[in-house]
Amino acid sequence: MSWDAYNKKRKALKELAEKASELAENKNKTKSSNSKLKNEATKKIKNTTKKTHVGIIISVIIFALIGIGGGIFASHKICENDCFYVIGEKNIELFVGDDFDFKDEGVKIISFGRDISNKVNIKTNLTKDSQGNYVVDTSVEGEYYIIYTIDDIKYGNIQKVRTISILPTESSIDNQSTEVENG
Numbered sequence: 001m002s003w004d005a006y007n008k009k010r011k012a013l014k015e016l017a018e019k020a021s022e023l024a025e026n027k028n029k030t031k032s033s034n035s036k037l038k039n040e041a042t043k044k045i046k047n048t049t050k051k052t053h054v055g056i057i058i059s060v061i062i063f064a065l066i067g068i069g070g071g072i073f074a075s076h077k078i079c080e081n082d083c084f085y086v087i088g089e090k091n092i093e094l095f096v097g098d099d100f101d102f103k104d105e106g107v108k109i110i111s112f113g114r115d116i117s118n119k120v121n122i123k124t125n126l127t128k129d130s131q132g133n134y135v136v137d138t139s140v141e142g143e144y145y146i147i148y149t150i151d152d153i154k155y156g157n158i159q160k161v162r163t164i165s166i167l168p169t170e171s172s173i174d175n176q177s178t179e180v181e182n183g
Contacts, residue, residue: 078113084155086148092164094138102136107148107160116152123147126164141166 087105094100109117124146126134136144144164150156 082110082112082154084109084111084150084158084160086160086162088162090160090162092162094136094164094166095169096138096141096166097169098138098166100136100138102134102164104134104146104162109150109152109155111150111152111154116150119150119152121149121151123149136164136166138166141168 084107086107092102107117107120109115109120124134124144126136126144126146129135134146143166146162148160148162149158
C-alpha cells in the first residue's frame, strides 16, 4: 500500500470517528434536553395540581353543605303536613241499651307528603253487618276496640286505637248493689 492510500484511509477513519463523536454528543444533548423538558413539565403539573386541589376541596365542601342544607329544607317541606290520627271520636262511652249506629270514620295518614290512609291495617273485636259496617252490641256491657296500624317507614311501630265502652246504667248498678246486699 502506498503512502497516499494510507493517508486517505487514515483521514477517512478520522472523519468517521469525529462524526460518531458528534452523533453521540447530540444524543446526550437530546437526552439532557428531554430530561430538562420532562422535569419542567412535571413541576408545572405539580404546581397546577396543588392550586386546583385546594380549589376542588373547597368546592366539594361548599357543594356538600349546600346539598345537605337543601336536603334538610326539602325534607322539612315535604313532611310538614305529615300526620296519623283517628278521625272523629277516639273514645266513645255508651250505656247498656243505648241506640247507637256506629260508622267508622277511620284514620288520616299522611307520610312524606302522600295520603296513605287507604293502606291502613285494622284489628278489631267488632263484627260487621252485611253492608260492611261495624256492629256495636249495646245490650251488654263491655269494651270494643279498633286498632289502626300502617306498614310505613315513618309510622311503622305506631298504632292508633278507637275504643267503644258500653257502661252499665245507673239502674243496673242499683240492681247489682241490691243483689249483693240480699245475696
